[in-house]
Amino acid sequence: MRSRSGPFVWLVRKEWRELTASRAWWALLALTGPLVGVSFIAAVNSYAEVSAGAGSGCGFVCNPLDGIWAPTFSAYELAAIFLLPFVAIRLVGGDRQTGALTIELQRPMSPFARMGAKALVLLAGWLVTGLAGLCAAGLWLAYGGSAYAPEIAVVAVGHLLNAGITISLAAAAASMTDHPSTAAIATLAVTVGLWIVDFAAAIHGGVWTTVAAYTPSALVAAFQHGLVQVDVVLIALTIIATGLAVAALWMRPGVPVAGRARDSLALAAVAAVVVFGATQARGSWDASESRRNSFPEGDEQALEQVRAPLTVEVHLAPADPRRQELDHQALAKLKRAMPHVRVFYVSRTSTGLFEEADPGYGEIRYDLGGRHVMSRVITDEGVMETVLGLAGITPAADADDEFHGHPLAVRPVAASWVFYGLWPTVVVGAGVLVLRRQV
Amino acid sequence: MPSVPNSSAAPEVLLRVTGLTKTYRRVTALDDVGFEVRNGEVLGVIGPNGAGKTTLFECLAGMMPRDAGIVRVNGDLLPATQAGAHLFYLPDAIAPWPSQPVGWALDFTVGFFGGRADRRDDVVRALNLDALLDRRIGTLSKGQRKRAMLAIGLLAPQPILLVDEPFDGLDLRQTRDVSAAVRAHAADGRTIVLSIHQISDAARVCDRFVLLSAGHVRGEGTLDELAAAAETRGAHASHGLEEVFLALT
Numbered sequence: 001m002r003s004r005s006g007p008f009v010w011l012v013r014k015e016w017r018e019l020t021a022s023r024a025w026w027a028l029l030a031l032t033g034p035l036v037g038v039s040f041i042a043a044v045n046s047y048a049e050v051s052a053g054a055g056s057g058c059g060f061v062c063n064p065l066d067g068i069w070a071p072t073f074s075a076y077e078l079a080a081i082f083l084l085p086f087v088a089i090r091l092v093g094g095d096r097q098t099g100a101l102t103i104e105l106q107r108p109m110s111p112f113a114r115m116g117a118k119a120l121v122l123l124a125g126w127l128v129t130g131l132a133g134l135c136a137a138g139l140w141l142a143y144g145g146s147a148y149a150p151e152i153a154v155v156a157v158g159h160l161l162n163a164g165i166t167i168s169l170a171a172a173a174a175s176m177t178d179h180p181s182t183a184a185i186a187t188l189a190v191t192v193g194l195w196i197v198d199f200a201a202a203i204h205g206g207v208w209t210t211v212a213a214y215t216p217s218a219l220v221a222a223f224q225h226g227l228v229q230v231d232v233v234l235i236a237l238t239i240i241a242t243g244l245a246v247a248a249l250w251m252r253p254g255v256p257v258a259g260r261a262r263d264s265l266a267l268a269a270v271a272a273v274v275v276f277g278a279t280q281a282r283g284s285w286d287a288s289e290s291r292r293n294s295f296p297e298g299d300e301q302a303l304e305q306v307r308a309p310l311t312v313e314v315h316l317a318p319a320d321p322r323r324q325e326l327d328h329q330a331l332a333k334l335k336r337a338m339p340h341v342r343v344f345y346v347s348r349t350s351t352g353l354f355e356e357a358d359p360g361y362g363e364i365r366y367d368l369g370g371r372h373v374m375s376r377v378i379t380d381e382g383v384m385e386t387v388l389g390l391a392g393i394t395p396a397a398d399a400d401d402e403f404h405g406h407p408l409a410v411r412p413v414a415a416s417w418v419f420y421g422l423w424p425t426v427v428v429g430a431g432v433l434v435l436r437r438q439v
Numbered sequence: 440m441p442s443v444p445n446s447s448a449a450p451e452v453l454l455r456v457t458g459l460t461k462t463y464r465r466v467t468a469l470d471d472v473g474f475e476v477r478n479g480e481v482l483g484v485i486g487p488n489g490a491g492k493t494t495l496f497e498c499l500a501g502m503m504p505r506d507a508g509i510v511r512v513n514g515d516l517l518p519a520t521q522a523g524a525h526l527f528y529l530p531d532a533i534a535p536w537p538s539q540p541v542g543w544a545l546d547f548t549v550g551f552f553g554g555r556a557d558r559r560d561d562v563v564r565a566l567n568l569d570a571l572l573d574r575r576i577g578t579l580s581k582g583q584r585k586r587a588m589l590a591i592g593l594l595a596p597q598p599i600l601l602v603d604e605p606f607d608g609l610d611l612r613q614t615r616d617v618s619a620a621v622r623a624h625a626a627d628g629r630t631i632v633l634s635i636h637q638i639s640d641a642a643r644v645c646d647r648f649v650l651l652s653a654g655h656v657r658g659e660g661t662l663d664e665l666a667a668a669a670e671t672r673g674a675h676a677s678h679g680l681e682e683v684f685l686a687l688t
Contacts, residue, residue: 010551014536021538099533102502103591106523107552254501254519439540439573 007107008117015091015121020434024090025125028083030427035075036132037419040139043071044412051407062405063290064140065151070224072136076159077220079129080166085187088122088170092247093180101251111248115175119167119244126163130156132423139415146406148289151226158223161236162216168243175247203350205318214279226288234278242271284336290403293333299384299395300337306391308369309340315363316345317352322362322378330383338387366390453478453630454517454525454599459508461494468494470654472508476599481625482632483645485684491654492634493531496601500528512599527552527595529588531603531634537577541568541587544576545594554596562593565620567613581608589617599630606640618644642680652688 005013019025047067054061095101104114133156141147166187173186194215201212212218214235222232249263286293294300312331316323323345335341348355355361364383366373368390375386388395454476461469468491476482484492497503499510501522510517512525536544545563549556563569566586571579579587585608592600605621606614621644625631635641641648648665650658658665662680669686 005550007551007553010547014547014551017539017543018536095535098535098537099530100535102528102530102533103535104551105502106500106527106595106597108521108523254504254522256504259504438538438543439575 007109008113011104011109011114011117012120015117016124017438018094019087019091019121019125021438022087022090022094024083024087026427026431028079028087028125029129029431030424031083032075032079032129033132033135033419033423033427035078036072036136037415037423039075040068040072040136040419041412041415043068044140044143044410044415046071048409048411052409054405054407058405058407060290060292060403060405062407063288063292063403064146064148064406065155065224065226065288065290065292068140068145069152069155073133073155073159073224074220076129076133077162077217080159080163080216081191084126084163084166085170086184087125088167089174089180089183089187091118091122092171093174093177093183096174096178097180102253105251105253111251112245114251115171115244115248118171122167122171123160123164126160126167132419135418135423136415139412139418143408143410143413145408145410150287151289154223154226154228154287157228158220161223161233161240162220164240165216165219165236165243168240168247171247172243172250175250201318202324203319205323205345205347205350209318210279214275225293226286227293228285228287230283231278231281234281235275238271238274238278242267282339286336290405293336295333295337295380295384296402299388302388302393302395303334303337303384305393306338306368306387308391309342310334310338310387311367312341312343313363313365313367314343314345315347315360315365317347317355318345318350320347320352323352326364326378326383330378330380333380334383334387451478452476453513455511455514456499457509457511459495459498459510460506461491461498461503462506468654469498469505469508472651472654472656474649474656474659476630476632477647479625479628479630480646481621481644482630482647482649483641484632484634484649484651485638485641485680486636486651486688488636489653490636490651492636492651493603494654495651496528496530496603496632496634500526500601502528523597525597526599526601527592527597528601529592529603529605531607533588534576534579534584535588538575540573540575541579541590542572544587545572545590548591548594552595552597554594558594562590562620565616565623566590566593567616582610582613585609586613586617589620593620593624593629599632600624601632601634603634604636605633606635606637614640614643638681638684648680650684650687658683658687 047062050067051058051062095104137147137152169190170183170187173183174180177183177186194217197208197215198212198217201208214232219232219236222229245267246264249267250260252260295303314323314326316326331343352361362376364375364378366375366386368387371390373386373390375382377383377386452475456475457473459469459472460467472491472495484495486492494503498505498508499522501519505519517525545559548554549559563572566589568586568590571583571587576584576587585605589602589605592602605617609617621631621633633641633645642662647661648659649656650665658668660668662683665680665683665687669683672686
């Protein structure tokens with residue numbers, strides 16, 4: 001008599017049992033609730049203060065995406081960095097330590113399928129932690145808060161991709177090293193390395209800025225703003241696939257270390273080419289209700305008429321807050337609205353403190369098809385008007401499509417009870433029940 | 440290599456190993472190792488600690504890359520990547536899935552590997568595992584764990600079973616029970632290769648022996664065949680396998 005389920009199904013079931021038997025996963029689950037709770041309660045209080053101060057016409061200031069969803073879900077970024085790696089390493093590296101891997105490897109099966117089973121289960125385990133975010137959303141709606149589904153979905157997808165990156169890096173580290181502690185150190189080293197890239201981008205600009213645009217923190221930030229960028233998504237998926245594939249390559253029995261290293265390098269080279277190709281991909285979707293990543297629709301239509309290539313030369317240092325604001329706001333929107341925009345940054349120093357006296361410092365020089373203009377304005381409106389003026393286009397009159405905001409001045413009633421009391425109790429109770437049922 | 444000629448009535452050769460060599464940097468763990476395993480027999484690979492028994496099993500099972508050597512099953516070349524289709528290797532001193540109960544591990548072995556579920560109860564009974572089925576593997580004593588692992592090996596469907604140190608950690612009564620279970624399994628058609636460093640245990644259960652010392656095969660055959668070879672070297676082979684081993688290694 002043979003079992004009816006296929007080996008892959010057995011493997012997925014086994015991985016799920018192993019996940020739910022691991023203290024690391026239950027710890028992740030138990031801690032996610034309070035983490036989300038702290039963020040949610042602080043966000044609701046701040047939102048109430050802003051709403052009460054600004055009144056009914058608060059407009060962009062009172063948008064739940066920036067006021068509630070981004071800060072509440074940011075708890076998952078912390079969990080993905082500091083908790084999730086240990087869960088992934090336990091599931092991948094534990095098999096090697098106990099000898100389970102030696103047993104399982106004797107069932108002929110693709111190493112990619114083996115790693116796929118682990119990745120599926122880890123992703124499912126991560127999705128379970130999303131219940132805390134759902135609790136927050138439920139409470140917000142119960143308070144009478146506004147919820148715009150597309151922007152919440154985009155924030156959630158961003159954190160899912162971020163978790164996927166963490167899982168793939170941790171899985172690769174666990175598969176390549178002999179001991180889970182080594183894998184944990186390697187994973188955290190990569191995380192710290194990516195923080196250094198972000199730091200270098202803020203200080204030095206240049207190529208660091210280009211690289212930093214694709215770090216996990218930049219990915220999460222973009223999604224938290226309700227922005228889906230094709231290049232960022234493609235690169236994230238490539239990193240996830242590469243990490244899992246490397247983990248699978250190192251799981252093969254009987255292959256010398258040199259062979260595994262050679263195959264991994266070849267895979268990394270292919271991934272690098274794909275990543276480079278992905279950076280050339282254009283296209284994005286602003287899912288935010290407030291259109292926080294876009295110019296007003298009328299202005300965007302006017303900008304779309306501009307066919308000549310636009311070159312912008314910004315004379316601001318990397319650490320100058322004006323450059324940060326210009327880059328993240330007006331220029332980012334301009335790049336989304338116009339097909340041919342090139343931006344160059346010019347500065348002698350990283351901070352710009354000693355360049356303030358330079359006559360050209362702070363200038364933003366525009367070149368549109370040979371016509372030049374200089375401005376120092378960094379606001380969205382100022383930049384847009386400058387470009388349209390250079391193109392000789394008069395924008396259409398403002399339509400009444402302005403975002404009016406969703407002010408809500410309420411206290412986070414019952415949230416403390418839910419996240420600090422009910423959540424841990426339910427998680428501990430569920431843990432005891434599940435572990436007892438496994439025996 | 441002082442191997443003993445096979446008798447003409449011997450069963451067909453299922454597995455043949457020739458020229459198997461494995462080095463760890465400057466240390467040669469296996470040097471031109473060759474032997475054969477016959478269909479339905481219990482073969483004991485005998486040697487002291489460090490003789491290369493575990494390395495030999497890991498190379499055969501495809502868990503470790505080998506430097507040289509050929510393995511054939513039923514006369515066909517067996518690449519290391521295909522070893523799992525014919526051999527199941529049970530390492531020594533492992534505790535897989537420590538959070539899971541023994542009963543689940545047996546079900547998993549049957550389900551994942553496609554083993555025979557109808558053998559499960561017999562194996563459990565033969566190895567006295569009834570009382571352990573609900574115990575987590577990580578909580579078992581060394582002897583209990585060894586029996587649970589052996590049950591996994593006996594339930595795996597591959598025609599050849601390699602077991603590293605099957606009697607390590609077992610008391611006398613358990614050793615006899617496990618020996619009986621292994622013999623019964625072999626009688627049912629399975630081919631079993633055991634790596635054993637306690638010669639008295641090997642004599643109890645094996646049909647034939649491969650004597651391994653310092654990575655070299657020093658002899659291969661039944662006890663009588665090995666004793667005859669030992670006597671040519673002046674040993675008193677009537678004293679048993681231990682004297683034979685000492686004479687040939």
